[in-house]
Amino acid sequence: MARDERGVTAQSEDFAAWYNEVVFKAGLVDRGPAKGTMVIRPYGYRLWELLQSEIDGRIKATGHENAYFPLLIPESYLSREAEHVEGFSPELAVVTHAGGKELEEALVVRPTSETIIGEMMAKWISSHRDLPLLLNQWANVVRWELRPRMFLRTTEFLWQEGHTAHIDEGDARRETMLALDLYHEVARDLAAMPVVAGEKTPGERFAGAVATFTIEAMMRDGRALQSGTSHYMGTNFATAFDIRFTGESGREELCHTTSWGMSTRMIGGIVMTHGDDKGLVFPPRLAPHQVVIVPITRGGSAAVEEAAQQLAQRLRAAGVRTHVDARPQLTPGFKYNDWEMRGVPIRLELGPRDLEAGTAMMVKRLGDEGKQAVAIDSLPTVLPGILDEFQEYLLARATKFRDEHTRVVDTWDEFAAAVSTGWALALHCGTPACEDDIKAVTAATPRCIPLEGDPTAGACVRCGAASAYGKRVIFGRAY
């Protein structure tokens, strides 16, 4: 066997090592040859497809249409929006030669598509009747990474990027929040990630945005993961790309634009929100296999294998994603460990004696209830509910963990202690210099100003100046 049969490093011992081992050993990912690139293996890609299909359905249901824009963008496009080029320049991959010749103008591999989509919007929009223009693209993007981490920071990743143009600020801001809500729901209801929605401070804004909103998740090491962002661009890109419309009054005006994205980074978020020392724990609604059946066939029992396949078919007909592990060369014990490590929510063990009794042994991934004998005939009826409960349990557990690792702090010592294990809710003066100072000392950054935070004011936890934003800010170390 090529597989390493040992387990993974304990989370408490070395969380980073645990993460790296588990994403590789579980067959989610492999390293690509070019710096920081990744191969998403079938087991990881299936999870992405399930997530993608849910996001895509929600994007379409809210009136957006998919389109596809070119990968290669003239270098000069990026320079048209000054903050945008400054933000992305260090991360660009640049095509200088093509078709056997040096190009007159170099092309960048898209790090994001505001510029090229802005150029097309300018062409397609002429009247207020063309607005809102609600576009979305599923695509790969490239941002050169010096310190890559699989799924979290990779040179190439997959995402959707919504790009919309609107008649005024009000409509564009509504869209920005609609996308943020969509991400919030996807994270909570599908990934069982209890994210906090909020606005980024000016220092953490997207390059070129007037306002950036985010959903922030807490990983099991207490760090934050920015899991989706939605930007109100004001008229910045409309000015740079000349996106104008003739209003009802006949006057020409600039559009207000937005953009918003969610990426394969979510896979890393799911791993680090729910995983434990045995490996992955996948939320049922996104698990590639919700149930794995392990037939116990000492010496090869055709009856047991057949019963396993029949049960699988009945479960699939009941809408349960079911896999039968029929690998002849492996022991049941090996398979139990393997599927635990790979995060399958429910395991069903089926041996000759179970078959005689008309039952299967059910084991939930968290293992806290031991093995239960369940009547085979009842499984198609009861499993969907058991999976729903498992999904709810994961969300509740992650919410509890997040709340236990989030502290309201008013002194610097409390702040430093809080961000060493989780998040601090603190008053802050809002100046970039003070943010930088905090980061230098604690590695913590402002994650967001929570939308649902209570109004309050006082002295900055670091410098003592008057607080900004009218509410507390979440600080934490982040991925």
Add this chain to the structure above:
Amino acid sequence: MARDERGVTAQSEDFAAWYNEVVFKAGLVDRGPAKGTMVIRPYGYRLWELLQSEIDGRIKATGHENAYFPLLIPESYLSREAEHVEGFSPELAVVTHAGGKELEEALVVRPTSETIIGEMMAKWISSHRDLPLLLNQWANVVRWELRPRMFLRTTEFLWQEGHTAHIDEGDARRETMLALDLYHEVARDLAAMPVVAGEKTPGERFAGAVATFTIEAMMRDGRALQSGTSHYMGTNFATAFDIRFTGESGREELCHTTSWGMSTRMIGGIVMTHGDDKGLVFPPRLAPHQVVIVPITRGGSAAVEEAAQQLAQRLRAAGVRTHVDARPQLTPGFKYNDWEMRGVPIRLELGPRDLEAGTAMMVKRLGDEGKQAVAIDSLPTVLPGILDEFQEYLLARATKFRDEHTRVVDTWDEFAAAVSTGWALALHCGTPACEDDIKAVTAATPRCIPLEGDPTAGACVRCGAASAYGKRVIFGRAY
């Protein structure tokens, strides 16, 4: 109005101009800024999504799994297979700078992924139990185009590429044919394109393949469009990338690999197979809108608009993709022309008098049956069947066109005449020099040796030498 209200150039007048006008005017595509790139607009992308979902379902149903491999490939990878690098070198886009620095080794933007997937297969396969390895990827690829044509030849296009590894030649060849059959069915049953399946002659093989199979479609100007290809690679890539397995006997052996792809080129194929002088004609099974309802609301009749929306909902519930054109600023006549140009199979006109009579006026895209009054209440029941008939009619019409433009020829004069308007079925000696000669004189190339051709032999239609292949070859000018 920004839209140009004039029609399109007649096909008979200038087919290339017709094509170019129609793909832009119908809103399928726009030009990207970098040479030969395209923007796939929502109306074109929706068709691609429908095709994609059908292909993806069939790929999964035959046991393949999706994965994702990096866009950027070290330049040296391509050189490992000598024919492969020779075939693709002239078309490569090369990243020489990234992250603000010159790279030690340049990266090519994938023109296809045999090399990088070969490298990973070598890592993942160790035993015969790992075979067959059946992978598929949905991705963008870049091949620098000097003479781009939207959808047909563009610098960047979207496709799926299947890559599989097998225990022996027999199994790999079965896979090659399985993929070819899948493409054949997709083209025939969804795109209503009566393609011919066959093998490419050695001069037309994929760079690095032992055998290349293709489906060839005939466009309405008589030219051929290669619409999907499936390659048996022998052990060429397995040798180059060291893809080996230990057999049951314990001996180490090379895998036999395949690859196969279908792309956004199919959109161009659909346009040129079914379109006419009024514009596009979409086969119902892939049409973004199968039915468009045009409410006739002189002075704005709320009742008519409401009835149109209600009818649309009932049709959607019956599985019919239905669009209501409620644009207030346009006349019904403009909308009729617009949707005819955009290829919608069925138009329903609904005015106040129709509503009173409980009917809608139905007009089929080909317009050959005029307008028919149909009871509104019957539409959800009868329309699916009408769309099926329309689909079948398009396939029958295209088959008739293809057969009328394909001639069995035995003399050079007949050959030259046949390839000026369509395809020639001719005996050929099989030498590349003679193929080149034919191409130089007539612009025709061997499209394929049809799988279903009758056995025959004789003198080469061009040089008189003994014929090869044991059957006639299809020659034609091609896109």
